Amino acid sequence: xxxxxxxxxxxxxxxxxxxxxxxxxxxxxxxxxxxxxxxxxxxxxxxxxxxxxxxxxxxxxxxxxxxxxxxxxxxxxxxxxxxxxxxxxxxxxxxxxxxxxxxxxxxxxxxxxxxxxxxxxxxxxxxxxxxxxxxxxxxxxxxxxxxxxxxxxxxxxxxxxxxxxxxxxxxxxxxxxxxxxxxxxxxxxxxxxxxxxxxxxxxxxxxxxxxxxxxxxxxxxxxxxxxxxxxxxxxxxxxxxxxxxxxxxxxxxxxxxxxxxxxxxxxxxxxxxxxxxxxxxxxxxxxxxxxxxxxxxxxxxxxxxxxxxxxxxxxxxxxxxxxx
Amino acid sequence: xxxxxxxxxxxxxxxxxxxxxxxxxxxxxxxxxxxxxxxxxxxxxxxxxxxxxxxxxxxxxxxxxxxxxxxxxxxxxxxxxxxxxxxxxxxxxxxxxxxxxxxxxxxxxxxxxxxxxxxxxxxxxxxxxxxxxxxxxxxxxxxxxxxxxxxxxxxxxxxxxxxxxxxxxxxxxxxxxxxxxxxxxxxxxxxxxxxxxxxxxxxxxxxxxxxxxxxxxxxxxxxxxxxxxxxxxxxxxxxxxxxxxxxxxxxxxxxxxxxxxxxxxxxxxxxxxxxxxxxxxxxxxxxxxxxxxxxxxxxxxxxxxxxxxxxxxxxx
Numbered sequence: 001x002x003x004x005x006x007x008x009x010x011x012x013x014x015x016x017x018x019x020x021x022x023x024x025x026x027x028x029x030x031x032x033x034x035x036x037x038x039x040x041x042x043x044x045x046x047x048x049x050x051x052x053x054x055x056x057x058x059x060x061x062x063x064x065x066x067x068x069x070x071x072x073x074x075x076x077x078x079x080x081x082x083x084x085x086x087x088x089x090x091x092x093x094x095x096x097x098x099x100x101x102x103x104x105x106x107x108x109x110x111x112x113x114x115x116x117x118x119x120x121x122x123x124x125x126x127x128x129x130x131x132x133x134x135x136x137x138x139x140x141x142x143x144x145x146x147x148x149x150x151x152x153x154x155x156x157x158x159x160x161x162x163x164x165x166x167x168x169x170x171x172x173x174x175x176x177x178x179x180x181x182x183x184x185x186x187x188x189x190x191x192x193x194x195x196x197x198x199x200x201x202x203x204x205x206x207x208x209x210x211x212x213x214x215x216x217x218x219x220x221x222x223x224x225x226x227x228x229x230x231x232x233x234x235x236x237x238x239x240x241x242x243x244x245x246x247x248x249x250x251x252x253x254x255x256x257x258x259x260x261x262x263x264x265x266x267x268x269x270x271x272x273x274x275x276x277x278x279x280x281x282x283x284x285x286x287x288x289x290x291x292x293x294x295x296x297x298x299x300x301x302x303x304x305x306x307x308x309x310x311x312x313x314x315x316x317x318x319x320x321x322x323x324x
Numbered sequence: 325x326x327x328x329x330x331x332x333x334x335x336x337x338x339x340x341x342x343x344x345x346x347x348x349x350x351x352x353x354x355x356x357x358x359x360x361x362x363x364x365x366x367x368x369x370x371x372x373x374x375x376x377x378x379x380x381x382x383x384x385x386x387x388x389x390x391x392x393x394x395x396x397x398x399x400x401x402x403x404x405x406x407x408x409x410x411x412x413x414x415x416x417x418x419x420x421x422x423x424x425x426x427x428x429x430x431x432x433x434x435x436x437x438x439x440x441x442x443x444x445x446x447x448x449x450x451x452x453x454x455x456x457x458x459x460x461x462x463x464x465x466x467x468x469x470x471x472x473x474x475x476x477x478x479x480x481x482x483x484x485x486x487x488x489x490x491x492x493x494x495x496x497x498x499x500x501x502x503x504x505x506x507x508x509x510x511x512x513x514x515x516x517x518x519x520x521x522x523x524x525x526x527x528x529x530x531x532x533x534x535x536x537x538x539x540x541x542x543x544x545x546x547x548x549x550x551x552x553x554x555x556x557x558x559x560x561x562x563x564x565x566x567x568x569x570x571x572x573x574x575x576x577x578x579x580x581x582x583x584x585x586x587x588x589x590x591x592x593x594x595x596x597x598x599x600x601x602x603x604x605x606x607x608x609x610x611x612x613x614x615x616x617x618x619x620x621x622x623x624x625x626x627x628x629x630x631x632x633x634x635x636x637x638x639x640x
Contacts, residue, residue, distance in 0.1 A: 018473035027489050144620040146571055148578050149612030152597060160602040167601065262478030266575055270598070281579055284484045296485050300476040307476075 005312070012308055019300045020075065024068050026296075027289050080294035085286055090294035093279060100170065101264050101275035107191060108198035116203055120210025124241070127215060139204035151197045151270040158193060166190050168272040194271045198263060217241035257306030261299035332628025335563075338621030342614070346431035353425035355395040357386030394422035396429040396588045405604050415606035417596060423606060426588040427614050433589045434570050434618060437503050441569035442562050444508025449515025450558070454546050456516070457523025468520065474513040483510040483572060487581050499583045503576065507569050515561060522554040556633035560626055567622035574615050590615040 046054075055061045059070050074081065080090035119139070123132040159167040166172060170190050175183055216222070217240035218233070226236035264277030272278070276295065283291035345352065351370060358370050362384030370390070392413070394400075400420035408415040414423040456467035474482070486494075486506045494505050526532060527550070535549040576582035577591025585592055590611040597607035 014469065015472050015476060018469055019476050022473055022477070023485070026485050141620065144567070144616060144623050146574060146612060146615050146619065148575065148591075148594060149608070149615060152594060152601065152608040152612065155601050156605050156608055161605075258478075262480045265480055265484075266578070269579060280481065280484065284488050284579075284581065287488060289488070292485055292488050296477060296481050299478055299481060303476045303478065 008308065008311065012304055016301065016304060019304070020072060020297060021068070023293055023296050023300070024071060027293050028064055028067065075297075080297070081290035083283075083291050084288045085291075090290050093291060094276065094294065094298060097274060097276045097279045100273060101260060101268070101277065104191065104194055104198060104264065104267075104273065104275060105260055107195045108202075111195055111199040112202045112206055115199070116207035116210055119203070120207040121214060121237075121241075123207065124211045124214035124218070125237075127211075132211075135207065139207050142200050143204035145200070147197055147201060148266045148270050150200070151193065151267060154193050154196065155270075165192055170273055190273075194267050194273055197267045197270075201263075202259075214241040257302040257309070260302050261295060331624045332632060335621050335624030335626070335628050338617060339625055342431060342618050342621060343435060345428055346435050349396075349425075349428040349432055352390060353392035353394065353396065353422070353428045354390045355393060355398050357384075357389050357393075359388040360384040360386045392422060392425050392428070394425045396426045397421065397586050398425075405600060405607075407604075408606050414610045415604065417593075417604075417607055418600060423593075423610055426593060427590070427610050430588040430590045430593060430611060431614060431618070433500060433583050433587065434573060434615070436500050437507065437573040437583075438566045438570035438618075438622075440501065440504035441507035441511070441573070442565040444505055445512040445515055445565055445569075446558070446562060448508065448512035450519055450551075452512070453516035453519025454523050454551065454554075457520040458527050458542065458546050458550070460524070460527070464520070464524075467516065471513045471517050471520070475517070479510050479568075479572065480575065483507055483576060484579075484581065486510060487576070499587065503573055503582055504569075507572050507576075510572075511565065511568065515558070515565070518561060519554060519558065522557070523550060526550045526554060557630075560630045560633060563622055563626035563629055567619045567626065570615070570622065571619050 052061070059067050062070065071081070078091060080094070082089050083093060119135050123135045126132060155167055158165045166186075166189055170187065171183075172178075172186050172190075175186050178186060214237065218236050222236065222240040226240055261276045261280060264275055265280055266277070267273070268275045268277035269281050276299075279291065280295045282288075283295065351358075354370060356369050358368065360367055360369050366387070367384065369384070394412075398421060400416065403412065403416050403420045405418060406412055406416045406420075408423075412422050412424065414427065416422055417426070452467055452471075456464045477485075483506050486509055494502055497505065523546075529550075531549055531553070532545055535545045540549070573582055574589070574591035574594070577589045578594050579591075580595060582591055583589040585596075593611035594608060594615075597604070597611070600607055
């Protein structure tokens with residue numbers, strides 16, 4: 001087990017290095033170099049010396065391989081570089097936006113689990129029944145529902161038409177005047193629609209997972225073993241089914257990490273929520289290379305870590321995997 | 325698996341219908357008449373070249389108009405943000421353009437990008453995966469590492485980063501081709517990984533052994549003997565790939581980084597709809613519904629093809 005873990009870590013580290021190289025190369029094939037002399041000397045009225053100074057600041061005067069090594073060196077010190085837009089460090093920009101995105105994703109995850117476990121259980125209770133088929137078809141359609149369209153429709157219905165929930169942002173304009181409790185309610189109201197939008201695409205995947213693990217746990221040898229010990233059908237479901245279903249649920253820890261940034265991009269953009277996803281789009285629109293690079297890297301690392309974590313948890317929870 | 329028995333028919337029907345609608349959009353939704361009568365007798369302006377059609381259209385009396393008698397870019401300042409009606413079936417947008425016409429024409433962009441992007445992804449993923457799986461050893465190790473690394477980078481972020489960088493080779497391409505290349509470049513890795521696995525299995529097969537024994541070189545073995553048996557699952561993956569590519573194109577256009585206005589695209593129309601959330605629900609509903617149906621159709625087609633071609637992967 002320890003040996004396998006070590007091997008797995010080493011291979012992840014190698015993949016990580018390759019990811020940094022890909023991300024670096026990707027953004028250094030830059031044609032629209034925002035600090036080229038064409039961009040700055042003419043339109044922005046800077047002198048050549050000033051341009052050279054800026055280029056030196058971002059290591060743009062070095063050959064490409066040196067730039068990569070310098071960037072990697074900084075990376076090891078946790079330094080992701082500075083934004084082209086306001087010279088603030090990328091790390092501080094990410095740190096500032098992280099809590100919003102994490103909160104949103106944690107809420108979405110809670111909603112996802114809260115809905116998919118009962119849904120999957122109901123579907124698995126009588127496989128092939130009308131309820132099972134309806135749940136399957138419904139979550140299947142949700143899976144194909146484009147998140148930005150759903151977000152727009154929800155905005156139209158619940159914000160514009162009914163006026164129940166706020167349209168955009170994280171807080172009302174008058175939030176500063178509110179008391180603590182009211183401010184919390186205001187924040188919660190702002191989070192409802194984004195949370196729903198983040199949660200529903202995973203519903204199909206997750207409830208199907210719950211359903212098939214429950215089915216596996218309540219049929220075949222599990223069922224026979226359970227019944228032999230005098231368990232009722234419900235007992236088998238609880239004792240074997242949920243035990244098996246807990247395995248894919250654990251991998252959700254990985255799922256959350258994998259989708260943290262990428263999953264939030266469209267939702268945060270639509271609802272104007274200042275999280276990592278919005279930061280990414282803003283950086284792309286402004287051609288802010290260090291921020292795009294930093295965020296791509298961070299979310300790739302999160303993906304890698306998420307997969308790694310999921311594998312380890314999976315092995316810990318399922319003896320069949322552990323001893324394989 | 326009774327639940328999805330109708331998938332193939334439903335998916336193929338949906339995708340076929342959308343493809344026909346998109347293909348015929350210039351005829352179905354156009355301000356140029358189908359049949360007109362003028363000094364020179366009865367003519368069919370819609371079949372003529374663009375210049376001729378406009379000149380002819382001015383002095384001739386239209387006899388038969390297109391079912392949606394508005395071009396996608398035809399603005400009407402007297403009909404801004406009008407709700408769906410007999411005149412404009414799906415309403416009009418902020419510039420008085422007909423939404424139905426734009427949805428139809430937008431489908432051309434979506435389907436073209438979806439197909440072309442999948443072609444790019446296959447063109448990159450198939451050879452890489454096949455060679456890695458067949459050759460094994462160092463080649464396989466190198467390709468597998470690369471694939472693994474690329475798979476770590478979320479597709480949406482990778483596509484956005486590619487658009488930010490827009491490598492020299494991609495600059496100057498028309499929007500649709502640029503988007504197709506970017507989306508293809510962002511999504512070849514799963515294809516390569518899948519094909520590598522298949523070829524790893526196939527190269528040990530008797531089929532490969534016999535081909536090699538009869539003197540066939542590696543390229544011939546790969547292309548003539550092994551690729552055909554790896555193809556059915558690839559076709560399945562391609563159907564899902566088209567769905568994902570259409571969705572990604574719409575997402576990029578929605579973020580304002582895809583097809584540039586005034587060219588109609590479903591994602592771009594949804595961005596415009598954002599400005600009118602409080603007064604024009606039809607701007608959001610119809611382009612999104614078209615997108616939803618296209619994605620759903622391709623996914624169902626994929627599921628149906630999987631049940632048909634690849635019984636091993638059939639779900640419980």
